[in-house]
Amino acid sequence: MSNTPSENRVRFGVPENSMVFARGVRKSYGQLEVLKGVDIDVPTGSVACIIGPSGSGKSTFLRCINHLEKLTGGILLVDGAFVGYDLRDDRLYEVKDDELCQRRAEIGMLFQSFNLFSHMTVMENLIEAPIHVRRMPAEQAKAEALELLARVGLSEKVDRYPRELSGGQQQRVAIARAMAMKPKVLLFDEPTSALDPELVGEVLQVMRDLAEAGMTMVVVTHEIGFAREIGDQLIFMDGGVIVEQGDPREMIANPQSPRTREFLSKVL
Amino acid sequence: MSKVDASETRPQPSSLVADVDRLVVVPRRNYGIWIGTALTLVLSFFILRAFAVNPAFGWETAAGYLFHPSIMRGLLNTLILTVVIMALAIIIGTVVAVMRVSPSPVLRGFAGAYVWFFRGVPALIQLIFWFNLALLVREFSLTLPFVGEVFSIRTNDFMTPFFSAVVALSLCEAGYMAEIIRAGIKSVPSGQSEAASALGMPYRNILKRIVLPQAMRFVVPPTGNEAINLLKMTSLVTFIAVDDLFYSAQSIYARTFETIPLLIVVAFWYLAVVSIMSVGQHFLERHFGRSETRTDSWALRVVRNAIGSRAKEFSA
Numbered sequence: 255m256s257n258t259p260s261e262n263r264v265r266f267g268v269p270e271n272s273m274v275f276a277r278g279v280r281k282s283y284g285q286l287e288v289l290k291g292v293d294i295d296v297p298t299g300s301v302a303c304i305i306g307p308s309g310s311g312k313s314t315f316l317r318c319i320n321h322l323e324k325l326t327g328g329i330l331l332v333d334g335a336f337v338g339y340d341l342r343d344d345r346l347y348e349v350k351d352d353e354l355c356q357r358r359a360e361i362g363m364l365f366q367s368f369n370l371f372s373h374m375t376v377m378e379n380l381i382e383a384p385i386h387v388r389r390m391p392a393e394q395a396k397a398e399a400l401e402l403l404a405r406v407g408l409s410e411k412v413d414r415y416p417r418e419l420s421g422g423q424q425q426r427v428a429i430a431r432a433m434a435m436k437p438k439v440l441l442f443d444e445p446t447s448a449l450d451p452e453l454v455g456e457v458l459q460v461m462r463d464l465a466e467a468g469m470t471m472v473v474v475t476h477e478i479g480f481a482r483e484i485g486d487q488l489i490f491m492d493g494g495v496i497v498e499q500g501d502p503r504e505m506i507a508n509p510q511s512p513r514t515r516e517f518l519s520k521v522l
Numbered sequence: 523m524s525k526v527d528a529s530e531t532r533p534q535p536s537s538l539v540a541d542v543d544r545l546v547v548v549p550r551r552n553y554g555i556w557i558g559t560a561l562t563l564v565l566s567f568f569i570l571r572a573f574a575v576n577p578a579f580g581w582e583t584a585a586g587y588l589f590h591p592s593i594m595r596g597l598l599n600t601l602i603l604t605v606v607i608m609a610l611a612i613i614i615g616t617v618v619a620v621m622r623v624s625p626s627p628v629l630r631g632f633a634g635a636y637v638w639f640f641r642g643v644p645a646l647i648q649l650i651f652w653f654n655l656a657l658l659v660r661e662f663s664l665t666l667p668f669v670g671e672v673f674s675i676r677t678n679d680f681m682t683p684f685f686s687a688v689v690a691l692s693l694c695e696a697g698y699m700a701e702i703i704r705a706g707i708k709s710v711p712s713g714q715s716e717a718a719s720a721l722g723m724p725y726r727n728i729l730k731r732i733v734l735p736q737a738m739r740f741v742v743p744p745t746g747n748e749a750i751n752l753l754k755m756t757s758l759v760t761f762i763a764v765d766d767l768f769y770s771a772q773s774i775y776a777r778t779f780e781t782i783p784l785l786i787v788v789a790f791w792y793l794a795v796v797s798i799m800s801v802g803q804h805f806l807e808r809h810f811g812r813s814e815t816r817t818d819s820w821a822l823r824v825v826r827n828a829i830g831s832r833a834k835e836f837s838a
Contacts, residue, residue, distance in 0.1 A: 320720055351724055359722025369717035373736050382731065383721035428717075435721060 259334025280327030290494040303481035306491035320361040362432030368424040370416035402430040422453030580783035596770030610692035615699025640697035652690040687759040706737030746803035
C-alpha cells in the first residue's frame with residue numbers, strides 16, 4: 255500500500271508540515287490549457303491568498319485541490335496524500351467514488367454563490383453531510399451544528415431557509431457547513447465577490463477568526479486588504495502560471511513583476 | 523416691466539384646478555367589443571337551443587345511464603388504469619431522466635433513444651403492438667445450465683388486454699415524464715451538486731437528497747397536465763377490449779343504438795374527473811408555490827437580483 259504521507263514525503267520531497275503541495279500542475283480543456291505548471295506550498299496552519307485577473311486559472315487550481323477537476327499533469331498532494339489517486343508500483347490508480355468522497359470530505363470548499371441547499375433549512379444544511387457522509391449520530395451532528403452557528407453569529411437563524419438570509423449570512427452558514435466536516439483545509443473561491451459591499455466585512459471577520467484559530471486556508475480573492483492583513487503568502491496568477499509569490503505585505507508594497515504592479519494598481 | 527406682464531397673462535393656479543375639475547370625461551366607444559359580444563350571445567343561444575330542442579341528444583336516456591352498473595365499472599377501470607400507469611410512468615420516467623443526465627454516453631444515448639421512440643410512435647400503435655406480442659414472442663422461459671427449465675409461460679397467458687394496456691401506456695407515458703423530470707433536474711443550479719460533491723456526498727446521494735427534491739418544484743405542474751392527458755388517453759384501450767369507461771358505453775350502444783346519449787354519459791364522466799383533477803392540481807401547485815412565495819419576499823428578491831447582477835459584473 256502506498257500514497258501514505260510519509261512515503262510521499264520521501265519520494266516527492268514534500269515538507270514535513272505541508273498541507274497543500276503542488277508541483278507542475280497542468281489542466282487543459284481540449285486545446286485550451288488553463289494551468290501551465292503551477293507550484294504551490296501551503297504549510298499547515300497558514301493562509302495562502304491567490305489573486306489574479308479573470309481567466310487566470312486561479313479558480314481552476316482551487317478546484318483541482320479537492321479533485322472537482324482532474325489534473326492533466328503534475329502532482330497535487332493534500333496533507334501529503336493524493337486526493338483522487340492511489341500510487342502503487344509507479345502508477346496512479348483512480349480511487350473509487352466512495353473513497354474519493356471520504357477524502358474530499360476532509361477538504362472544505364466555499365463558493366462565490368454560497369450554494370447552500372435551497373430546499374433545506376440552515377440546520378438541515380449543516381447536518382446533511384456529517385450524518386450521510388461521516389455517519390455521525392443525528393443528535394451529535396445537531397449539537398455541533400449549533401456550536402458552529404454560534405461561532406459564525408447566526409444561532410437565531412437555525413430554522414430559516416437560505417433565501418430568507420442575506421448574502422453575507424448565507425456565506426457564513428456555508429462556512430459553518432464546511433466546518434461541520436472538520437476539514438483539514440478550507441478552500442475559498444471568491445467568497446465575497448457576490449456580496450454587497452457592506453456585507454463583505456462580516457464574512458471576512460469569520461474568515462479572520464478561522465485563520466487565528468489555526469485553520470489552513472487557500473483563498474482566491476479580490477480583497478487585497480484581507481490578503482495583506484491575514485495572508486501568510488500572496489500568489490499572483492496570470493495566464494495559467496504563477497507570476498509572482500511571496501509575503502503579502504512586501505509584494506503589495508513593492509511588486510517585482512511589471513504585470514503584478516499593473517494588476518495591483520487596478521485593484522488597490 | 524416685462525416680468526410683470528408675464529405674471530398677469532398666466533392664469534392663477536387655483537382657477538386652473540377649478541377649470542380641470544369642471545371637464546367631463548367621455549369614455550372611448552369600443553364598437554368591436556360590442557359587436558363581438560352580440561355575436562357571441564347569438565351563437566350561444568343557437569348552440570343551447572340545438573342541445574335543448576334536438577330530441578336525438580336523448581338527455582333523459584343519458585341521465586338514465588349515468589349511474590348504470592357497467593358504466594360505473596368502466597369508470598372504475600379507467601381510474602385504476604390512470605393511477606397505475608401514471609405511477610409506473612413516474613418511476614420509469616425518473617430512471618430514464620437520470621440516465622439522460624448521466625456522465626456515461628451509452629446511458630445517455632439509450633435514454634435518448636427511449637424518449638425518441640416512445641414519444642414518437644402513436645400510443646394506439648404501441649398499444650396494439652403489445653397486445654399482439656404473442657405474434658413476436660410465443661413464450662417466455664428461463665433455462666439454467668444443470669438446473670433445466672425453471673419456468674416457462676406462454677405470452678398469451680399473461681398478455682391480457684389489461685396487462686398490455688398497462689405495459690404499453692406506461693412505457694409511452696414514461697417517455698413524456700422522462701422529459702419533464704429531466705427538465706426539472708436541469709433547472710437545479712449546478713452549484714447545488716457542486717457544493718454537495720465538495721462536502722463528499724456520492725453521486726447517488728446528491729441525486730436523491732439534493733437534486734431530485736429541488737427538481738420536484740418544477741416537475742409537479744406539468745405532471746398534473748400529463749395525468750389529465752393520460753386519463754383521456756386511456757380511452758384508447760377500448761381498441762384492445764379492455765373494459766374501460768368508453769368500452770362499457772360502446773358495448774351498451776352496440777346493443778341499443780343509443781349512441782349519442784351514451785357518448786354524452788362518457789363525456790360527462792371524463793369532464794367530471796378532469797374537473798376534480800384540475801382542482802387537485804390547483805391546490806398542489808398552490809401548496810408547492812406557497813413555500814416559495816411565503817419565504818421569498820419581494821424585498822429579498824430585489825436583494826438577490828442585485829447580488830446576481832453584481833456577480834455577472836465580476837465575471838465579465
